[in-house]
Amino acid sequence: MQITHIPTPSHEEVLRVTDTATGLVGFIAIHSTALGPAAGGLRMKPYASEEAALTDALRLSHGMTFKNAAAGLPLGGGKAVILGDPACDKTETMLAAFAGAIAALKGRYWTAEDMGMSPEDMAVIARGTEFVAGLADGPFASGDPSPITARGIFNAIRCTARHRFGSASLSGRKVAVQGLGHVGWDLAAQLHAAGAALIVADIDPARCDAAASRFGAAIAPVDRILGVEADILAPCAIGGILNAETIPALKVAAVAGGANNQLATPADGDALHRRGILYAPDYVANAGGIVNVATEILRIRDRAGFVKEKLAEAEASLDAILTRAALRGVSPHKLADEIVLTRMQRRPAA
Ligand code: NAD
Numbered sequence: 001m002q003i004t005h006i007p008t009p010s011h012e013e014v015l016r017v018t019d020t021a022t023g024l025v026g027f028i029a030i031h032s033t034a035l036g037p038a039a040g041g042l043r044m045k046p047y048a049s050e051e052a053a054l055t056d057a058l059r060l061s062h063g064m065t066f067k068n069a070a071a072g073l074p075l076g077g078g079k080a081v082i083l084g085d086p087a088c089d090k091t092e093t094m095l096a097a098f099a100g101a102i103a104a105l106k107g108r109y110w111t112a113e114d115m116g117m118s119p120e121d122m123a124v125i126a127r128g129t130e131f132v133a134g135l136a137d138g139p140f141a142s143g144d145p146s147p148i149t150a151r152g153i154f155n156a157i158r159c160t161a162r163h164r165f166g167s168a169s170l171s172g173r174k175v176a177v178q179g180l181g182h183v184g185w186d187l188a189a190q191l192h193a194a195g196a197a198l199i200v201a202d203i204d205p206a207r208c209d210a211a212a213s214r215f216g217a218a219i220a221p222v223d224r225i226l227g228v229e230a231d232i233l234a235p236c237a238i239g240g241i242l243n244a245e246t247i248p249a250l251k252v253a254a255v256a257g258g259a260n261n262q263l264a265t266p267a268d269g270d271a272l273h274r275r276g277i278l279y280a281p282d283y284v285a286n287a288g289g290i291v292n293v294a295t296e297i298l299r300i301r302d303r304a305g306f307v308k309e310k311l312a313e314a315e316a317s318l319d320a321i322l323t324r325a326a327l328r329g330v331s332p333h334k335l336a337d338e339i340v341l342t343r344m345q346r347r348p349a350a
Contacts, residue, residue, distance in 0.1 A: 001017065001018070001019040001024070001097040001098075001100045001101060002017070002018050002019065003015050003016070003017055003101055003104060004016040004018075006027075006054075008029075008058065010031075010058065010062070011029055011030060011031050011032075011058060011061065011062075012030045012031065012032060012033060012038075013028075013029075013030040013105075013108070014027065014028070014029045014030070014054075014057070014058070015027065015028045015029075015101060015105075016050075016054075017097075017098060017101040019094065019097035019098075021093070021097075022091060022093045022094040022096075022097050023084070023089065023091075023094060024082065024094045024097045024098060025050065025053075025082070025083045025084075026053070026080060026081055026082035026083060026098055026101075027053060027054050027057040027080065027081050028057070028078065028079075028080045028101060028102065028105070028109055029054075029057040029058050029060075029061035029078060029079050029080070030061065030076070030077075030078045030105075030108060030109050031058075031061040031062045031064065031065045031076065031077040031078060031079075032065040032076045032077050032344065033076040033108055034065075034076060034344045035065075035068065035069055035073070035074055035075060035076050035343070035344060036068075036073070036074035036075040036076050037075060037076060037107055037108055037109065037110055037131075037297070038061070038064070038065075038075070038076040038077055038078025038108060038109045038110070039064065039068060039073075039075040039076065039077070039078060039109075039110040039112070039133075039290070039293070039294070039297055040060065040061055040064035040077060040078045040079040040080070040109075040110075040111075040112070040114075041079065041080070041111065041112045041113055041114025041115075041117070041134070042079075042080040042081070042082065042098070042111045042112070042113070042114055042117050042125075043056070043060070043079070043080070043081045043082070043114040043115045043116055043117070044081070044082040044083075044084055044085075044086040044089075044090060044115070044116030044117060045081065045082075045083070045084075045086075045115060045116055046083070046084060046085045046089075047081070047083050050083065053081045053083050054081075056079075056081055057079050057080065057081045059261070060079035060081075060260075061077050061078045061079035062077060063077070063079075063260060063261060063283065064076075064077035064078060064079055064290075065077025065340075065344075066283050066336075066337065066340045067283040067286075067287060067290055068290060068294075069340040069343045069344055070281075070283055070284050070287060070314075070317065070336060070339065070340050071287040071290060071291055071294075071310060071313075071314060072310070072313055072317075072343075073290065073291070073294050073298075073310075074298070075110075075290075075294060075297065078108075078109040078110070079114075080098070080102070080109070080111055082094070082098060082116075086116035086117070090116070090121070092124050095121055095124045095125050096124065096125075096127065096128050098125065099124070099125040099126075099127065099128025099129045099132075100128055100129075102125070102128075102129045102131055102132070103128055103129035103130075103131070105131070107131050109131065110131045110132065110133060110297050111125065111131065111132050111133070112132065112133040112134035112293050112296075113134035117134075119134060119135060119136040120136075122134045122135050122136075123135060123136065123137075133293045133294075133296035133297050134293060134296070135296070138296075140295065140296045140299050140300070140303075141296065142292050142293055142295050142296040142303065143292075144182070145288065145289035145290075145292040145293055146182035146183050146186060146289070147186050148288040148289060148291065148292040148307055148311070149182075149183050149186075149258055149286055149288040149289040149292075150182075150183050150184075150186030150187040150190065150258070150288070151186075151190070151288055151311060152285065152286060152287055152288030152289075152291075152311050152314055152315075153183065153187050153234065153236075153256070153257060153258045153285050153286055153288070154187060154190040154191065154194075155311060155314070155315040155318075156256045156280045156284070156285035156286075156314075156315065156318055157170065157175070157187075157191070157232060157234060157256045157257075157280075157285075158170060158194075159256075159280070159315055159318050159319050159322070160232065160254045160256040160278055160280045160318070160322065161173060161231070161232065161254070162319075163278060163319075163322040163323070163326070164231075164232075164253050164254045164278045165231070165253070169194075169195075170191060170194040170195060170196040171194065171195030171196070172195060172196075172197065173195075173196045173197070173231045173232065174196070174197045174198075174199065174229070174230040174231045174232075175191050175196045175197070175198055175199070175230060175231065175232045175233075175234055176198075176199045176200075176201075176220070176225055176228050176230040176232070176233045176234065176252065177191070177198060177199070177200045177201075177211075177217075177234045177236060177257075178200075178201055178202075178225045178226070178233070178234070178235045178236060178237045178241070178257070178259075179201075179202055179235070179236035179237025179238070179259065180200055180202040180204070180207040180208065180210075180211055180236075181202075181207075181236065181237070183236050183258040183286075184200075184202070184234075184236030184237065184258070185207070185211070187234060187236060187257075187258065188200060188211055188215055188217065189214075189215065191215075191234075192214075192215035192216070192217075197216075197218075198211065198215050198216070198217035198218065199217065199218045199219075199220050199225070199228050199230055200212075200217045200218070200219060200220065200225075201219065201220045201221065201222050201224070201225035202222070202237070203222055226241060226246045226249060226250060227246075227249045227250070227251060228251065229251040229252075230251070230252050231252065231253055231254065232252060232253070232254045232255070232256060233250065233252040233254070233255045233256075233257065234255075234256060234257035234258070235255065235257035235258070235259040235262050235282075236257050236258045236259055237259055238259060239259055239260050239261035239262060240261060240262070240263075240264040241259065241262060241264075242255065242262050242263050242264060242268050242269075242272065242279075243263075243264035243265075243268055244264070244268070244271070247268060247271045247272060247275065247277075248275075250272075250275070250277060252277060253276075253277060253278065254277060254278040254279070254280070255272065255277060255278070255279045255280065256279075256280035256285055257280075257282070257285065257286075258282070258285065258286040259282060259286075260282060260283070260286065261282065262282045263279075263282075263333060266333065266334075266337075269281075269331040269332075269333035269334065270331050270334075272331065273330065273331035273332075278322070278332070279331065279332055279333060280318055280322070280332065281318075281321065281332055281333045281336035281337075283336070284314060284317060284318050284321065284336055285314075285318065287310070287314045288307070288310075288311060288314070291306070291307055291310040291311065291314070292307060294306075294310075295307065317339075321335045321336050321339065
């Protein structure tokens with residue numbers, strides 16, 4: 001296994017990791033360890049090029065810094081990517097080689113499950129390094145973070161509704177949910193239980209049909225969900241969906257959901273604000289997942305207590321962001337970024 005350091009001004013440390021014997025080509029990007037060891041998942045994808053994989057690692061690790069700081073966790077931001085199709089290129093020897101690179105960082109980077117990875121893969125990596133979370137077994141194993149993520153998003157939607165409509169009650173509110181996967185399905189169940197009327201879309205028609213029969217949800221075509229009339233849009237599928245093309249077509253009063261990197265660019269946050277659409281910053285709303293993973297990294301004994309406390313903190317933090325953004329007349333995403341940057345400047349001395 002070979003490690004090459006790639007000087008990157010925006011990041012603390014970026015490694016290119018290769019292993020000829022196993023066909024491994026990947027990157028580990030450490031954006032910041034200002035608040036603690038960098039934490040963020042390992043993604044495997046058939047990237048079009050090494051450049052595309054590196055760009056993804058740089059972007060995602062930057063996002064993790066913000067997410068971890070916003071959640072008040074003593075963790076920095078990092079992310080790892082491996083090039084290849086997880087269905088046919090992934091092997092145990094390849095993951096073992098990658099574990100060697102994580103081990104060489106001696107705890108500056110903690111990995112976890114992300115797209116293309118499973119708890120079984122994390123167990124393979126754990127044979128080569130202790131700096132891995134998302135394990136299915138073990139004294140601090142945190143399991144599937146999705147239900148906690150969905151709980152946090154539900155809280156964020158209630159909080160956003162209170163700011164936008166004057167009441168946190170979701171009874172009778174129309175909520176459009178894009179994506180009914182691990183997070184979106186759980187969220188839809190909670191919204192339904194709270195009396196919301198759902199409009200859903202997923203590229204998998206079976207999930208839509210299931211939501212229609214379980215929650216009485218109306219189904220929108222995948223290419224129409226961002227234009228449906230509703231009170232709140234909850235993006236729970238892919239990133240970049242709030243952009244110059246979609247924002248003018250939105251017919252909602254607020255956006256609060258779980259997908260990472262919902263804004264295609266920061267300017268899109270301003271565009272939402274100009275349209276009077278209240279936006280709950282994604283990394284504040286969806287912090288439940290990393291909070292759950294953090295219990296494993298930080299070796300928290302009272303996991304349930306920690307998660308409960310952190311979810312309450314996240315909701316209070318969103319409440320403060322929305323209040324201050326309204327007072328200043330700026331977009332909430334700007335306020336959230338400012339708070340994170342201030343936290344990082346106030347970091348304890350190393
Ligand atoms: P998932 O893969 O389980 O579900 C995604 C769902 O979206 C799938 O059902 C898929 O069919 C659907 N989908 C994909 N493209 C779509 C499209 N264009 N239109 C409609 N539906 C589409 O993923 P997940 O774990 O539920 O995560 C959803 C989002 O939340 C992702 O952006 C993820 O990064 C983010 N997130 C997840 C967690 C977590 O704990 N799982 C934590 C934080 C953030």
